[in-house]
Amino acid sequence: MHRIVLGGLIATGLAMAGPATATTPEHEDITALIESIRTATARFQDVNVALAEGYIPEPSGECVRADAHGMPTELGSMGIHYLRPDLLGITVTEPRVEGTGIHTDFHSPGILLYEPQDDGSLVLVGVENLVFEQAWAAAGHTQPPSLAGRSWDAMADDPATAADEAHGFAPHYDQHVWLRENAHGNLEPFNPAVNCKQRHM
Structure with missing residues:
Protein backbone atom coordinates (compact mmCIF):
# COMPACT_ATOMS: atom_id res chain seq x y z
CA MET A 1 0.00 0.00 0.00
CA HIS A 2 1.32 3.44 -0.84
CA ARG A 3 2.12 5.79 2.00
CA ILE A 4 -0.92 7.86 2.85
CA VAL A 5 -0.21 11.51 2.14
CA LEU A 6 -2.84 13.51 3.95
CA GLY A 7 -1.90 17.14 3.51
CA GLY A 8 -5.38 17.74 2.14
CA LEU A 9 -6.68 17.64 5.68
CA ILE A 10 -5.02 20.97 6.31
CA ALA A 11 -6.58 22.89 3.46
CA THR A 12 -10.01 24.44 3.63
CA GLY A 13 -11.93 27.41 2.31
CA LEU A 14 -11.48 30.53 4.37
CA ALA A 15 -14.78 32.38 4.20
CA MET A 16 -14.64 33.85 7.68
CA ALA A 17 -18.06 34.36 9.16
CA GLY A 18 -18.30 36.43 12.30
CA PRO A 19 -19.26 34.56 15.46
CA ALA A 20 -22.96 34.42 16.27
CA THR A 21 -24.03 36.33 19.32
CA ALA A 22 -24.82 34.45 22.51
CA THR A 23 -28.56 35.13 22.15
CA THR A 24 -29.20 33.85 18.63
CA PRO A 25 -30.89 30.50 18.00
CA GLU A 26 -28.05 29.62 15.62
CA HIS A 27 -25.51 30.07 18.42
CA GLU A 28 -27.63 28.02 20.81
CA ASP A 29 -27.94 25.21 18.26
CA ILE A 30 -24.20 25.13 17.62
CA THR A 31 -23.44 25.25 21.35
CA ALA A 32 -25.72 22.28 21.98
CA LEU A 33 -24.18 20.40 19.05
CA ILE A 34 -20.65 21.02 20.30
CA GLU A 35 -21.53 19.91 23.80
CA SER A 36 -22.98 16.66 22.47
CA ILE A 37 -19.85 16.08 20.36
CA ARG A 38 -17.64 16.90 23.35
CA THR A 39 -19.42 14.26 25.40
CA ALA A 40 -19.30 11.66 22.63
CA THR A 41 -15.56 12.15 22.04
CA ALA A 42 -14.39 12.75 25.62
CA ARG A 43 -12.58 9.40 25.73
CA PHE A 44 -10.26 10.60 22.96
CA GLN A 45 -8.64 13.10 25.31
CA ASP A 46 -6.44 10.08 25.91
CA VAL A 47 -4.74 9.66 22.54
CA ASN A 48 -4.04 6.02 23.40
CA VAL A 49 -7.78 5.37 23.30
CA ALA A 50 -7.91 6.96 19.84
CA LEU A 51 -5.04 4.75 18.66
CA ALA A 52 -6.74 1.67 20.07
CA GLU A 53 -9.91 2.53 18.14
CA GLY A 54 -8.10 2.79 14.81
CA TYR A 55 -7.05 6.43 14.53
CA ILE A 56 -3.56 7.04 13.15
CA PRO A 57 -1.47 10.23 13.14
CA GLU A 58 -1.22 12.01 9.80
CA PRO A 59 2.18 10.82 8.51
CA SER A 60 3.87 14.23 8.42
CA GLY A 61 3.13 14.80 12.11
CA GLU A 62 2.64 18.46 11.29
CA CYS A 63 0.89 20.73 13.74
CA VAL A 64 -0.91 22.77 11.11
CA ARG A 65 -0.67 26.57 11.31
CA ALA A 66 -2.37 29.00 8.94
CA ASP A 67 0.78 31.08 8.49
CA ALA A 68 2.79 28.02 7.47
CA HIS A 69 0.45 27.64 4.50
CA GLY A 70 0.41 31.23 3.28
CA MET A 71 -2.62 32.36 5.24
CA PRO A 72 -2.92 35.12 7.86
CA THR A 73 -1.33 34.30 11.22
CA GLU A 74 -4.38 35.58 13.06
CA LEU A 75 -6.46 32.68 11.73
CA GLY A 76 -4.57 30.42 14.15
CA SER A 77 -3.95 26.70 13.84
CA MET A 78 -5.62 23.33 13.38
CA GLY A 79 -3.28 21.13 15.39
CA ILE A 80 -2.15 17.58 14.56
CA HIS A 81 -4.58 15.39 12.63
CA TYR A 82 -5.35 11.83 13.73
CA LEU A 83 -7.61 9.99 11.32
CA ARG A 84 -9.61 6.82 10.80
CA PRO A 85 -8.85 5.57 7.24
CA ASP A 86 -11.85 3.23 7.38
CA LEU A 87 -14.29 6.04 8.13
CA LEU A 88 -12.72 8.18 5.41
CA GLY A 89 -12.96 5.22 3.04
CA ILE A 90 -9.47 5.77 1.64
CA THR A 91 -8.89 3.44 -1.32
CA VAL A 92 -5.86 4.89 -3.13
CA THR A 93 -3.16 7.36 -2.21
CA GLU A 94 -1.51 8.08 -5.59
CA PRO A 95 -1.57 10.06 -7.76
CA ARG A 96 -4.14 11.61 -5.40
CA VAL A 97 -5.72 10.44 -2.20
CA GLU A 98 -9.17 9.15 -3.12
CA GLY A 99 -11.85 7.25 -1.27
CA THR A 100 -15.43 6.09 -1.04
CA GLY A 101 -16.30 7.35 2.43
CA ILE A 102 -19.29 9.63 2.96
CA HIS A 103 -19.13 9.57 6.76
CA THR A 104 -20.65 12.72 8.29
CA ASP A 105 -21.22 11.73 11.95
CA PHE A 106 -19.35 14.19 14.16
CA HIS A 107 -20.13 12.14 17.26
CA SER A 108 -17.89 9.47 15.71
CA PRO A 109 -15.60 11.69 13.61
CA GLY A 110 -13.25 10.57 10.88
CA ILE A 111 -10.56 12.95 12.14
CA LEU A 112 -9.45 14.13 15.59
CA LEU A 113 -7.51 17.38 16.08
CA TYR A 114 -4.89 17.55 18.83
CA GLU A 115 -2.84 20.43 20.22
CA PRO A 116 0.66 19.26 21.24
CA GLN A 117 1.89 20.41 24.65
CA ASP A 118 5.42 21.31 25.71
CA ASP A 119 5.64 18.12 27.78
CA GLY A 120 4.87 15.96 24.73
CA SER A 121 1.26 15.25 25.63
CA LEU A 122 -1.71 15.97 23.37
CA VAL A 123 -4.97 17.81 24.09
CA GLN A 134 -17.23 11.81 -6.37
CA ALA A 135 -18.41 9.42 -3.66
CA TRP A 136 -20.77 12.05 -2.27
CA ALA A 137 -22.37 12.58 -5.69
CA ALA A 138 -22.54 8.82 -6.36
CA ALA A 139 -24.60 8.48 -3.18
CA GLY A 140 -27.22 10.73 -4.78
CA HIS A 141 -26.33 14.06 -3.22
CA THR A 142 -26.65 17.16 -5.39
CA GLN A 143 -25.43 19.69 -2.81
CA PRO A 144 -22.35 19.73 -0.56
CA PRO A 145 -22.84 18.38 2.96
CA SER A 146 -23.75 20.99 5.55
CA LEU A 147 -23.64 21.34 9.31
CA ALA A 148 -25.79 23.76 11.30
CA GLY A 149 -26.64 25.60 8.07
CA ARG A 150 -23.00 25.91 6.96
CA SER A 151 -21.87 24.18 3.77
CA TRP A 152 -18.67 22.22 4.22
CA ASP A 153 -15.53 23.66 2.68
CA ALA A 154 -15.00 22.48 -0.92
CA MET A 155 -11.45 21.67 -2.05
CA ALA A 156 -10.29 20.89 -5.59
CA ASP A 157 -7.00 21.50 -7.35
CA ASP A 158 -6.89 24.10 -10.11
CA PRO A 159 -4.50 22.73 -12.77
CA ALA A 160 -4.02 26.26 -14.11
CA THR A 161 -2.15 27.30 -10.95
CA ALA A 162 1.23 26.22 -9.57
CA ALA A 163 -0.23 25.55 -6.13
CA ASP A 164 -2.12 22.37 -5.32
CA GLU A 165 -5.28 23.72 -3.79
CA ALA A 166 -6.42 20.22 -2.78
CA HIS A 167 -3.01 19.31 -1.34
CA GLY A 168 -2.75 15.88 -2.87
CA PHE A 169 -6.41 14.95 -2.50
CA ALA A 170 -9.09 14.31 -5.07
CA PRO A 171 -11.89 16.91 -4.90
CA HIS A 172 -13.50 16.73 -1.47
CA TYR A 173 -15.50 18.50 1.20
CA ASP A 174 -14.40 18.89 4.81
CA GLN A 175 -15.74 20.45 7.99
CA HIS A 176 -14.15 21.24 11.35
CA VAL A 177 -15.92 21.48 14.70
CA TRP A 178 -13.95 23.10 17.50
CA LEU A 179 -14.27 21.83 21.07
CA ARG A 180 -12.15 24.78 22.20
CA GLU A 181 -13.88 28.15 21.80
CA ASN A 182 -13.03 29.82 18.48
CA ALA A 183 -13.39 33.60 18.25
CA HIS A 184 -13.91 33.28 14.48
CA GLY A 185 -16.66 30.71 14.84
CA ASN A 186 -16.56 27.11 16.05
CA LEU A 187 -17.19 25.71 12.55
CA GLU A 188 -14.38 27.61 10.84
CA PRO A 189 -11.25 25.81 9.55
CA PHE A 190 -8.64 27.40 11.83
CA ASN A 191 -8.77 28.38 15.51
CA PRO A 192 -6.66 31.23 16.95
CA ALA A 193 -6.91 29.59 20.39
CA VAL A 194 -4.97 26.54 19.16
CA ASN A 195 -1.22 26.95 19.56
CA CYS A 196 1.39 25.14 17.47
CA LYS A 197 4.27 27.55 17.93
CA GLN A 198 7.41 25.96 19.36
CA ARG A 199 5.45 22.74 19.86
CA HIS A 200 6.72 20.01 17.57
CA MET A 201 6.23 16.29 17.99
Whole structure:
Protein backbone atom coordinates (compact mmCIF):
# COMPACT_ATOMS: atom_id res chain seq x y z
CA MET A 1 0.00 0.00 0.00
CA HIS A 2 1.32 3.44 -0.84
CA ARG A 3 2.12 5.79 2.00
CA ILE A 4 -0.92 7.86 2.85
CA VAL A 5 -0.21 11.51 2.14
CA LEU A 6 -2.84 13.51 3.95
CA GLY A 7 -1.90 17.14 3.51
CA GLY A 8 -5.38 17.74 2.14
CA LEU A 9 -6.68 17.64 5.68
CA ILE A 10 -5.02 20.97 6.31
CA ALA A 11 -6.58 22.89 3.46
CA THR A 12 -10.01 24.44 3.63
CA GLY A 13 -11.93 27.41 2.31
CA LEU A 14 -11.48 30.53 4.37
CA ALA A 15 -14.78 32.38 4.20
CA MET A 16 -14.64 33.85 7.68
CA ALA A 17 -18.06 34.36 9.16
CA GLY A 18 -18.30 36.43 12.30
CA PRO A 19 -19.26 34.56 15.46
CA ALA A 20 -22.96 34.42 16.27
CA THR A 21 -24.03 36.33 19.32
CA ALA A 22 -24.82 34.45 22.51
CA THR A 23 -28.56 35.13 22.15
CA THR A 24 -29.20 33.85 18.63
CA PRO A 25 -30.89 30.50 18.00
CA GLU A 26 -28.05 29.62 15.62
CA HIS A 27 -25.51 30.07 18.42
CA GLU A 28 -27.63 28.02 20.81
CA ASP A 29 -27.94 25.21 18.26
CA ILE A 30 -24.20 25.13 17.62
CA THR A 31 -23.44 25.25 21.35
CA ALA A 32 -25.72 22.28 21.98
CA LEU A 33 -24.18 20.40 19.05
CA ILE A 34 -20.65 21.02 20.30
CA GLU A 35 -21.53 19.91 23.80
CA SER A 36 -22.98 16.66 22.47
CA ILE A 37 -19.85 16.08 20.36
CA ARG A 38 -17.64 16.90 23.35
CA THR A 39 -19.42 14.26 25.40
CA ALA A 40 -19.30 11.66 22.63
CA THR A 41 -15.56 12.15 22.04
CA ALA A 42 -14.39 12.75 25.62
CA ARG A 43 -12.58 9.40 25.73
CA PHE A 44 -10.26 10.60 22.96
CA GLN A 45 -8.64 13.10 25.31
CA ASP A 46 -6.44 10.08 25.91
CA VAL A 47 -4.74 9.66 22.54
CA ASN A 48 -4.04 6.02 23.40
CA VAL A 49 -7.78 5.37 23.30
CA ALA A 50 -7.91 6.96 19.84
CA LEU A 51 -5.04 4.75 18.66
CA ALA A 52 -6.74 1.67 20.07
CA GLU A 53 -9.91 2.53 18.14
CA GLY A 54 -8.10 2.79 14.81
CA TYR A 55 -7.05 6.43 14.53
CA ILE A 56 -3.56 7.04 13.15
CA PRO A 57 -1.47 10.23 13.14
CA GLU A 58 -1.22 12.01 9.80
CA PRO A 59 2.18 10.82 8.51
CA SER A 60 3.87 14.23 8.42
CA GLY A 61 3.13 14.80 12.11
CA GLU A 62 2.64 18.46 11.29
CA CYS A 63 0.89 20.73 13.74
CA VAL A 64 -0.91 22.77 11.11
CA ARG A 65 -0.67 26.57 11.31
CA ALA A 66 -2.37 29.00 8.94
CA ASP A 67 0.78 31.08 8.49
CA ALA A 68 2.79 28.02 7.47
CA HIS A 69 0.45 27.64 4.50
CA GLY A 70 0.41 31.23 3.28
CA MET A 71 -2.62 32.36 5.24
CA PRO A 72 -2.92 35.12 7.86
CA THR A 73 -1.33 34.30 11.22
CA GLU A 74 -4.38 35.58 13.06
CA LEU A 75 -6.46 32.68 11.73
CA GLY A 76 -4.57 30.42 14.15
CA SER A 77 -3.95 26.70 13.84
CA MET A 78 -5.62 23.33 13.38
CA GLY A 79 -3.28 21.13 15.39
CA ILE A 80 -2.15 17.58 14.56
CA HIS A 81 -4.58 15.39 12.63
CA TYR A 82 -5.35 11.83 13.73
CA LEU A 83 -7.61 9.99 11.32
CA ARG A 84 -9.61 6.82 10.80
CA PRO A 85 -8.85 5.57 7.24
CA ASP A 86 -11.85 3.23 7.38
CA LEU A 87 -14.29 6.04 8.13
CA LEU A 88 -12.72 8.18 5.41
CA GLY A 89 -12.96 5.22 3.04
CA ILE A 90 -9.47 5.77 1.64
CA THR A 91 -8.89 3.44 -1.32
CA VAL A 92 -5.86 4.89 -3.13
CA THR A 93 -3.16 7.36 -2.21
CA GLU A 94 -1.51 8.08 -5.59
CA PRO A 95 -1.57 10.06 -7.76
CA ARG A 96 -4.14 11.61 -5.40
CA VAL A 97 -5.72 10.44 -2.20
CA GLU A 98 -9.17 9.15 -3.12
CA GLY A 99 -11.85 7.25 -1.27
CA THR A 100 -15.43 6.09 -1.04
CA GLY A 101 -16.30 7.35 2.43
CA ILE A 102 -19.29 9.63 2.96
CA HIS A 103 -19.13 9.57 6.76
CA THR A 104 -20.65 12.72 8.29
CA ASP A 105 -21.22 11.73 11.95
CA PHE A 106 -19.35 14.19 14.16
CA HIS A 107 -20.13 12.14 17.26
CA SER A 108 -17.89 9.47 15.71
CA PRO A 109 -15.60 11.69 13.61
CA GLY A 110 -13.25 10.57 10.88
CA ILE A 111 -10.56 12.95 12.14
CA LEU A 112 -9.45 14.13 15.59
CA LEU A 113 -7.51 17.38 16.08
CA TYR A 114 -4.89 17.55 18.83
CA GLU A 115 -2.84 20.43 20.22
CA PRO A 116 0.66 19.26 21.24
CA GLN A 117 1.89 20.41 24.65
CA ASP A 118 5.42 21.31 25.71
CA ASP A 119 5.64 18.12 27.78
CA GLY A 120 4.87 15.96 24.73
CA SER A 121 1.26 15.25 25.63
CA LEU A 122 -1.71 15.97 23.37
CA VAL A 123 -4.97 17.81 24.09
CA LEU A 124 -8.06 17.13 21.96
CA VAL A 125 -9.27 20.50 20.65
CA GLY A 126 -11.54 19.63 17.73
CA VAL A 127 -12.91 17.08 15.30
CA GLU A 128 -13.32 16.96 11.54
CA ASN A 129 -15.01 14.96 8.80
CA LEU A 130 -14.04 14.68 5.13
CA VAL A 131 -15.98 13.18 2.22
CA PHE A 132 -14.85 12.78 -1.37
CA GLU A 133 -16.85 14.72 -3.94
CA GLN A 134 -17.23 11.81 -6.37
CA ALA A 135 -18.41 9.42 -3.66
CA TRP A 136 -20.77 12.05 -2.27
CA ALA A 137 -22.37 12.58 -5.69
CA ALA A 138 -22.54 8.82 -6.36
CA ALA A 139 -24.60 8.48 -3.18
CA GLY A 140 -27.22 10.73 -4.78
CA HIS A 141 -26.33 14.06 -3.22
CA THR A 142 -26.65 17.16 -5.39
CA GLN A 143 -25.43 19.69 -2.81
CA PRO A 144 -22.35 19.73 -0.56
CA PRO A 145 -22.84 18.38 2.96
CA SER A 146 -23.75 20.99 5.55
CA LEU A 147 -23.64 21.34 9.31
CA ALA A 148 -25.79 23.76 11.30
CA GLY A 149 -26.64 25.60 8.07
CA ARG A 150 -23.00 25.91 6.96
CA SER A 151 -21.87 24.18 3.77
CA TRP A 152 -18.67 22.22 4.22
CA ASP A 153 -15.53 23.66 2.68
CA ALA A 154 -15.00 22.48 -0.92
CA MET A 155 -11.45 21.67 -2.05
CA ALA A 156 -10.29 20.89 -5.59
CA ASP A 157 -7.00 21.50 -7.35
CA ASP A 158 -6.89 24.10 -10.11
CA PRO A 159 -4.50 22.73 -12.77
CA ALA A 160 -4.02 26.26 -14.11
CA THR A 161 -2.15 27.30 -10.95
CA ALA A 162 1.23 26.22 -9.57
CA ALA A 163 -0.23 25.55 -6.13
CA ASP A 164 -2.12 22.37 -5.32
CA GLU A 165 -5.28 23.72 -3.79
CA ALA A 166 -6.42 20.22 -2.78
CA HIS A 167 -3.01 19.31 -1.34
CA GLY A 168 -2.75 15.88 -2.87
CA PHE A 169 -6.41 14.95 -2.50
CA ALA A 170 -9.09 14.31 -5.07
CA PRO A 171 -11.89 16.91 -4.90
CA HIS A 172 -13.50 16.73 -1.47
CA TYR A 173 -15.50 18.50 1.20
CA ASP A 174 -14.40 18.89 4.81
CA GLN A 175 -15.74 20.45 7.99
CA HIS A 176 -14.15 21.24 11.35
CA VAL A 177 -15.92 21.48 14.70
CA TRP A 178 -13.95 23.10 17.50
CA LEU A 179 -14.27 21.83 21.07
CA ARG A 180 -12.15 24.78 22.20
CA GLU A 181 -13.88 28.15 21.80
CA ASN A 182 -13.03 29.82 18.48
CA ALA A 183 -13.39 33.60 18.25
CA HIS A 184 -13.91 33.28 14.48
CA GLY A 185 -16.66 30.71 14.84
CA ASN A 186 -16.56 27.11 16.05
CA LEU A 187 -17.19 25.71 12.55
CA GLU A 188 -14.38 27.61 10.84
CA PRO A 189 -11.25 25.81 9.55
CA PHE A 190 -8.64 27.40 11.83
CA ASN A 191 -8.77 28.38 15.51
CA PRO A 192 -6.66 31.23 16.95
CA ALA A 193 -6.91 29.59 20.39
CA VAL A 194 -4.97 26.54 19.16
CA ASN A 195 -1.22 26.95 19.56
CA CYS A 196 1.39 25.14 17.47
CA LYS A 197 4.27 27.55 17.93
CA GLN A 198 7.41 25.96 19.36
CA ARG A 199 5.45 22.74 19.86
CA HIS A 200 6.72 20.01 17.57
CA MET A 201 6.23 16.29 17.99
